[in-house]
Amino acid sequence: MPLTHTKDLFAKALKGKYALGAFNVNNMELLQAIIEACEEEKAPVMLQISKGARQYANPVYLKKLIEAAVSLSNIPIAVHLDHGDSFELCKECIDEGFTSVMIDASHDPFEKNVETCRKVVEYAHKHNCVVEGELGMLVGAQHDDGEEGGAYSKGGAYTHPEEAVQFVKQSGVDSLAVAIGNSHGAYxxxxxxxxxxxxxxxxxxxxxxxxxGDYPLVLHGASSVPKDLVTEINKYGGKMGEETAGVPEADIEIARRVGCTKVNIDTDLRLAMTAAIRKAFFENPKEFDPRKYMGPARTKVKDLVRHKVRNVLCCAGHAFD
Ligand SMILES: O=C(CO)COP(=O)(O)O
Ligand SMILES: O=C[C@H](O)COP(=O)(O)O
Ligand SMILES: [Zn+2]
Ligand SMILES: [Zn+2]
Structure with missing residues (x-):
């Protein structure tokens, strides 16, 4: 089965009033966990690759891993560039066959953001790819070099409804990431x-x-930072701030009903993987076979993705609509 186009997934999600999980992929175990959970739950899925993921894993490895996932599963799978920061990076991904790309020029002034998006949209639309833009700035840790705080978006800037209309019209983007108090990361x-x-x-x-029309909106920073995962990480030697909180899952459910079509989740996957690895190291300090800690880590991520698609995003059961 080939990749499914992002625009087809969006059209069905809007019609069926469910949200698509856009889960970040950085290695084989994360990919397997996402795909296995979605396969078992019969959920369509978006795999998203960041610039950092491409630097970490190598674009060719990621492409081949995703090809394997697509050929071994039956569910619809789209592949998306997460937070593309230049036309060149977007072009590379479009040329590699990504079904959608995000160009994130939200830190630039409105006109410049529009101009950058327009350039990507022009190229993407000629090459059967769709584009996500972003208007407004997420609070906190976006594009952060510091420890917990945001480098240049600390205060954030919420998306204004009328500006959103002008932005979509002028840039031609196919979906819009909004800033409504959401932020990236665990804090x-x-x-x-x-x-x-x-x-x-x-x-x-x-x-x-x-x-x-029923225009697709995107929610970044949608991890809920489950307390039990933070507690488990700390129980087995981690040092995360316990008082941290994410987006309540009840808010994500409401966002879905309002018409948020794509919901980005990365941090929760990282927390699940870290908790399982720390637990395995703590309980079996003599073990040194990576399969003995990466295996449980994969299972923990799979359980988390299953929960999200079934109980929060409600895309489970919609793979073959
Ligand atoms: O927005 C994201 C990826 O683009 C991920 O957000 P989280 O950090 O909340 O998982
Ligand atoms: O929003 C950012 C995503 O979580 C990707 O993070 P990354 O740039 O560390 O891969
Ligand atoms: Zn951004
Ligand atoms: Zn994001």
């Missing part, structure tokens, strides 16, 4: 906080009223 909030879901509704409505 999103101290204590329980919520997304600005009223703003999300207003953005969706403004796009609809402007004749852009």
């Amino acid at each position: 999103k909030f101290k204590g329980e906080q919520h997304l600005d879901l009223e703003r999300l509704k207003a953005i969706k409505k403004a796009l609809m009223d402007a004749g852009l």
Whole structure:
């Protein structure tokens, strides 16, 4: 089975009122965990590759691993560039056959963001690829070099509904990542906080009223940073701030119902993998066969993805709609 096009996945998700999980892939075990969970849950899935993943694993390895996943499974799989930071990187991925790319020029002024997106859209649309843009800036740790804080988006800037309309019209992007209080990483909030879901509704409505239809919105930073994973990491020797909190899963469910079509999850996968590896090291300090800790790590990530697609995103059971 070949890759499924991102635009086909979006069309079905919008019709079926479910969200697609866009899970980040950095190595074989993460990929296997995502695919096995989605296969068993009959969920369509988006695999996303960041610039960092390409640097870590090598684009050819990633491409071949994904080819293996596609040929061994029956579910619809799309491949997306996460946070493309230049036209050149987007072009490389489009040429490699990615079904969608994100160009993230959200830190630039509006006009410059539009211009950068337009250039990517022009190339992508000629090559059967669709484009995600971003307007507004996520709070906190986006593009961060520091320990926990954001380098240049500490305050964030929420997406304005009318600006979103102008941005989509002028740039021609096919989906839009919004800033509604979401942020990347494990240190999103101290204590329980919520997304600005009223703003999300207003953005969706403004796009609809402007004749852009049931327009696909994207939620970055959608990890919930489960307390039990943080506790487990710390129990087995980790040193994560216990008071950290992510996006409540109930907020993600509401975002899905409002019309968020793509939900990005990376940190929760990292936490699951780290918790399982730390536990295996702690419980079996004499063990040195990587399969003995990567195996449980893969299983833990698989359980997490299963939970997300079944209980939060509600895309389980929709693979063959
Ligand atoms: O937005 C993401 C990838 O683009 C991931 O967000 P998290 O860090 O919340 O998992
Ligand atoms: O939003 C960022 C994603 O979690 C990817 O992270 P990365 O750049 O460390 O691969
Ligand atoms: Zn961004
Ligand atoms: Zn992101």
